[in-house]
Amino acid sequence: MSNTPAKAPKAPRRTALRQTTLSETIYSEIRTRLQRGTIGIDDRILDYEIADEFNCTRMPVRQALLRLVNEGYLAGTFRGFIVPTLMPDDVREIFEVRRLLEPSAAASAAATIDENCVDAMKRAYQQARKACTKKDGDSMIEANVAFRDAWLGAVRNSRLQDAIRRFADHAQQVRLHTLRDHATQKIVVDGMKAILDGFNDRDPARIRSAMLDFITGAEHRYFMSLNREN
Template sequence: MPRTTKRHMKDQIYDIFLGRIQRGEINHGDRFVDTAVAEEFNVSRMPVRDALMRLSHEGYLDSTTRGFTLPNLSMRQICEIFELRRLLEPRAAALATNQLTEDDIATLTRAVEQSERTLETGEIESLYAASEDIRRTWIMAVPNIELRDTILRYMAQIQAVRMATLRDATAHETLVDLQRDMLRAFVERDAAKVELLLLRYVLAGEDSFLRLKAREQD
């Protein structure tokens, strides 16, 4: 394979895996070995290895002796990521408010409707997917590229936390209510209200996570 084609394939594999991570399609039990991924893409190991190593260097994957996995976060790291989210995400969402297109609003509306249905069905995977759609839509509308990329960098690292908190029946209704309120604020282009609601959303997720951890230790 020509050198330029190898470089192109390496970037393609990187983009595909990054997208899978950010859409929540990769779970913490998944493990990726370069030879198996090379078979999937019908390429040699080198572009696969380069792509997976880049994802590892950027914090999206952990490199182990048995392949690549999502990061296994310590309690300290999780608490620090929540702190980052409290500091960055409310302001980022406020900045995104007036940048959202009509298509973005339509996507947010469908996702919130999907979340609302889970209050009756209890389908946590559907709630997870809807929550990821909401989060990804407003993040991609953030006009400050450095801020957006910083938030995207730790999206993969909060997936296990997100799945745990969404399984918390106590928090389920609260989180859906906040998603509904945020949609209304986005539609009204009320950046100040969006900022407040996003902070409340992060705090609700953090409270749920800490409550679940305390329950596990009892």
């Protein structure tokens, strides 16, 4: 009989708990600034300036900025990072994808959305109304993003959420171009109201139709503004 002691069973390997890293914090902050138009198409983002702001080395900043490049939010240059300039065909393609994704996603959220999300939509709608009254483009842009994030939070497919958010954010150039125009602001407020009414009634068909009109109207207003400038 062997006197060799039995080996102790190995403890099961546990997945490490995920913590928010500095790079993720910087990524989220820069993406929020891009969404809200705080960083414009004429601005240049320099990694050492961001590092100074966050009191850190340039490594986590570079990681965050390169992630934003990979996701299409930024473009790298020999001197820093910039917001990509969209050509008319780029904008048309973005809106085509949004028309395919957002109406169906929003309609599906009618069955799962809770009162907290609806209340967030109402707050964003009220902010948009006030912004329109004051002709405040920056507040309108912020309300537009908040309204989208509110209903998008009820979409159960996380990959679909990410895709919608990314393509909508890529249209930042469109928001900056249109949401500071008072006539467009009125149309946006009306569109938000139609979508909100659909969610209040939990009516998927009504939500789908209102969302499609909302996206189509945004594209139309953008190209109208381009034509006026040209």
